[in-house]
Amino acid sequence: MPLASVSAGAWLQQEGQGFSATSLTLRRDLAALKGLSEGQRLPAEIGFYGEFGLHPRWTLGADLNVSRGSSAHALLFLRHPLPRLGQANTAVELALGANQSSGVWAPMQRITLSYGRGFDIALKGRPLSGWIALDLGHEWRSKGRQQTWKLDATLGLNRPGKLAPLLQVETSRTAGAPLSFSITPSLRLPLAKRFGKSAPELVIGLQHKRAETRALGIKLAIWHRF
Template structure:
């Protein structure tokens, strides 16, 4: 964990990121991300997770989005969210608040879920290219589960420079009376036409430790 946090801070080296929670989409522009993760270990069958994430700049001061996630035969969620800026939009450090509502699947039944989050992001310049780093602190309530979840996610990457650029993600979650969980994903980004392909290797600590391979495609419109 210490190495993961240190790597995030050292790797990032000022342009808005393709996919980070503190920045709003420009008015009438959109972003789409979709992909999957295959993870497993020696004692369990592989999990197959699919994700779809989209944002749209509905107003100059409001971004509307959807976050859909499905882990085959285990869990899923579909969340509609709105993001609003805090402070001036041209500040070097950006702040935003996000509110979401949707449903999650638990034991093959669907229940309501709610999310509130605070995000901060900052751009950087270096001799290797422009980059960004961001953090999001979220509070999630999922009906049918006894306790809410507190999540802290960190992301850092280069948005210009070399053809192959680094990306690091650290995701953590705390639920009362349950073990602290985390996942750390070092990855690479590279341009393919008008899209960005992202390939990563995920180390995850949950009920069982697993290793996963992730692949996502990002596209702005």
């Protein structure tokens, strides 16, 4: 498994070990930044993602997200491996919980198929390692009245103890609504080198998102392996 991934996707946690990511995203309407409209600060988004290895073939996790004054969801999930595709890992994940919209909570379900592969290459004579992950998910929100397809991609490099780049692309399509997406290039910064590979990391990213409006934002996260 990669040394760090924002969500393990195709990889399972080792039994008795876990990973957590706590994030805060602040956005502002792009038109306002360009001076084309009155300033509009979009709701802050807070997220928590955690997972723990229950068994060599089962990983249990939680996915929580709150966008102030807008929406929220709270999910528990189980991940199980699928057959390998060459050198790549694949897995299926089932999540159950609830989502909130307009102040009303309702059942929510999600199923995700994940593909992930690590790589080791040489660039100008220097070793370079990292991972790429793809996650295809389908969500049923508000008792199935709202259905959304999601396709996310992550590309990260491993540089233990040093700044490491990360690129995340997230896309989603809800029935009756246009495609929305976000692109978030980030840097991972180890916070305590004395802990070695298990050191907490600060992740700082600049996000461009298009949903109901186009927005720029700053995403901050703390990653921790335990």
